[in-house]
Amino acid sequence: MSDTVTFRVHRFKHGDAASHHDSFEFEPGPRSTVLDALTAIRRTQDPTLTLRHSCFHASCGTCGMKVNGQEVLACVTNVRELGTGEVTVDPLGNAPLVNDLVVDMGPFYARLNAVERPLVRESELVTGARTASGIPQPLRYEDCIECGICISACPIAATDPEYLGPAALAAADRVREEPRGGDVPFVLGLADAPHGAWRCHVAFECSEACPSNEAPASHIMQLRRSLIGRRWRALLAQPVGAGR
Amino acid sequence: MTDRTAPTGRTALPDATAPSRARRRGVAGWVDVRGRRLGGWAFILNRVTGLGVLFYLYLHLLVLSQLAIGPGAWDSLLKNWFLNPVFLVLDVVLLAGLLIHGLNGIRVSLVGFGLVVSRQKALLGAFGTIGAIVLLIGTLMFISHGG
Numbered sequence: 001m002s003d004t005v006t007f008r009v010h011r012f013k014h015g016d017a018a019s020h021h022d023s024f025e026f027e028p029g030p031r032s033t034v035l036d037a038l039t040a041i042r043r044t045q046d047p048t049l050t051l052r053h054s055c056f057h058a059s060c061g062t063c064g065m066k067v068n069g070q071e072v073l074a075c076v077t078n079v080r081e082l083g084t085g086e087v088t089v090d091p092l093g094n095a096p097l098v099n100d101l102v103v104d105m106g107p108f109y110a111r112l113n114a115v116e117r118p119l120v121r122e123s124e125l126v127t128g129a130r131t132a133s134g135i136p137q138p139l140r141y142e143d144c145i146e147c148g149i150c151i152s153a154c155p156i157a158a159t160d161p162e163y164l165g166p167a168a169l170a171a172a173d174r175v176r177e178e179p180r181g182g183d184v185p186f187v188l189g190l191a192d193a194p195h196g197a198w199r200c201h202v203a204f205e206c207s208e209a210c211p212s213n214e215a216p217a218s219h220i221m222q223l224r225r226s227l228i229g230r231r232w233r234a235l236l237a238q239p240v241g242a243g244r
Numbered sequence: 245m246t247d248r249t250a251p252t253g254r255t256a257l258p259d260a261t262a263p264s265r266a267r268r269r270g271v272a273g274w275v276d277v278r279g280r281r282l283g284g285w286a287f288i289l290n291r292v293t294g295l296g297v298l299f300y301l302y303l304h305l306l307v308l309s310q311l312a313i314g315p316g317a318w319d320s321l322l323k324n325w326f327l328n329p330v331f332l333v334l335d336v337v338l339l340a341g342l343l344i345h346g347l348n349g350i351r352v353s354l355v356g357f358g359l360v361v362s363r364q365k366a367l368l369g370a371f372g373t374i375g376a377i378v379l380l381i382g383t384l385m386f387i388s389h390g391g
Contacts, residue, residue, distance in 0.1 A: 068279070069278035071279070093268075093269065094268055153279075153284075155273055155276075157268070158269045158270060158271075158272070158276075159271060161268060200356075201287055201352065202287070202352045202355050202356050202364075203283045203284050204282075204364065205280065205281060208281045218361050221358045221361040222361070224358050225357065228357065228358070
């Protein structure tokens with residue numbers, strides 16, 4: 001294999017009738033990531049290439065995209081390990097396209113906000129941890145880094161624009177597990193709807209693609225068990241003869 | 245803007261009726277095999293075999309309607325069509341479709357109700373093995389009866 005890798009990068013600008021792919025040559029080092037390649041291409045070949053990124057270490061969740069058809073974080077995807085002389089880069093699916101590799105995360109964030117998940121996992125705080133002077137007590141955040149990879153990988157989201165999606169349903173399950181003052185009945189009501197937890201068809205693509213081991217599909221199944229129990233309890237709580 | 249604040253102060257869900265630029269692939273998203281993993285393949289096969297079995301159901305009813313014509317019509321159909329090697333291959337395809345849809349359906353039902361979630365891949369492997377064995381036995385039976 002030649003040292004040079006051809007990057008076929010998705011391009012779309014506001015006003016374009018359709019998107020296309022542009023090809024760029026990049027010579028990766030042994031530790032070059034796809035994000036390294038894309039930022040180098042933007043720096044040296046095409047400054048109009050638009051992409052989102054921030055932390056470069058799989059923490060911020062902003063560089064989610066599709067590389068050779070699979071959803072990944074570009075910042076931790078090694079170019080050499082892909083093993084191909086041509087790398088195709090596309091934006092995440094099932095989200096409104098804004099520009100080149102950038103999608104509008106607004107609808108995705110709105111779903112996460114709707115289930116009112118707190119960001120700090122209080123059950124795993126080490127309250128007695130000693131910190132250096134001036135350093136605040138470390139916090140344990142939820143695993144989800146809100147990258148949107150799960151909803152891009154989900155086949156159901158391809159046809160159901162109202163589907164809450166894996167991240168929001170996993171967040172709903174976290175509220176169920178650890179309410180932290182949250183309105184659990186309200187959140188379970190959102191999940192127990194036609195476009196909620198029951199819409200999932202057990203492909204587990206979200207869990208496979210998730211870069212932070214949130215395992216959204218497993219959360220959805222746990223949520224379903226809880227919802228089944230909730231329905232049974234509601235049914236048994238009805239007085240005899242009710243509904244006749 | 246899709247994000248808005250509901251009267252309750254809660255963040256409302258995005259308005260699904262608003263014009264969408266979401267590039268949803270539609271049904272093509274169900275059967276797009278690019279980048280899919282094992283569970284994704286199981287999902288795709290379940291959809292395809294589901295449609296196939298549905299098609300077969302109507303075909304089966306159409307074939308059975310020959311019985312209304314009389315024994316001669318049915319015997320002729322058996323002799324001239326169903327013992328043909330091409331139909332024997334289609335029988336194997338039908339059996340494969342039924343096994344894939346049936347066994348994966350059991351897996352989806354179990355996992356979908358929150359059972360054996362952590363072992364869902366092993367379940368897929370176990371049902372895959374059972375399906376392959378039954379398909380092999382069925383194929384041998386078709387060959388022995390057709391020959």
